[in-house]
Amino acid sequence: MDGRFDELLLGLAQKHKGIEDLLYTLMTFLERRTDFFHVKDGESDAKGFKEGEAEKLLKKQFCEFQARYLARSQPHLLAQPAQGQLGGYAAAASQASASRQQAPMGVNPSPLEGGDPGLWERHQNQGQGFSWNQTHQEVTVELGVEPCKAADLKVALLAKSVSIKRKGETILEGKLFDKISSEDSTWHLDSGKQVVLNLEKIRPAFWPGLFEGSGPGSS
Structure with missing residues (x-):
């Protein structure tokens, strides 16, 4: 997951003179x-990679993460005509888009990547009565309610849906974009007037919407 080892890696980076020096240490x-540079000497060789595969792996990772950075910090470069180096940017963006689901242009899906937590999610759900944000591992949903006690609420956190009822009245219900772990997901009532759901994703990934049909392009 993005950001897990940031403190460790920042400490490592601070002991180097620059990116090239840091890359040298990693390589x-x-x-x-490791056997990363080992070239397989036949089908029976269990170590390393076939000739050229390790280089392709490095290039794929570079293209994917450069595309993520450009979409977040320099989206104007991706909009340039596909010529020269700019064509390389467009190709990188295309490769990254094909390999994983992307956040909306210029918006971070996760605060672990240095962006504003919930920026796009707040924009997406304006006027819907609740707010949500996410990391690749979990989703947090916040819903304002009239002052009440936890006993007045009935909250169901199922593998593919959530439901919140207050004194028998349904105030939030829907099928989630993807599955969650109902055992690891929790909820609580904050200050008697806000229900907070903490939903643990089964698959670490960016959700384009909280519920089915709520992502980009939906009506």
Whole structure:
């Protein structure tokens, strides 16, 4: 998951003179302590990669993460005509889009990537009576209610749906975009006037919408 090792990696980066120096350390670790650079010497060789595969892996990762950065910080470059280096940017964006679901242009899906938590999610759900934000691992939903006690609420967190009822009245209900772990998901009543859901995703991934049909392009 993005951001898990940020503190560790920042500490490592601070001990280097620059990106090239840091990359050298990472590469020498792979060369000394792993079989990343080992070229398979036949089908029976269990170590390393076939010739050229390791290079392709590095290039794929570079293209994917450069495209994510450009979409977030320099989206104007992706809108340029496909010529010269700019064509390379467009190709990188296309590759990244094909390999994983992307956040809306210029918006981070997760605060772990340094963006505003819930920026796009707040915009998407304006006027719907609730707010939500997410990381790749979990979703948080906040819903204002009239002052009440937890005993007045009936909350159901199922694998593919959620439901909140207050004194028998349904105040939020829907089929989720993807499955959650009902055992690991929780809820609580904050200050007697706000229901907070903490939903643990089964698959770490960015959701384009909280509910089915609520993502980009839906009516």
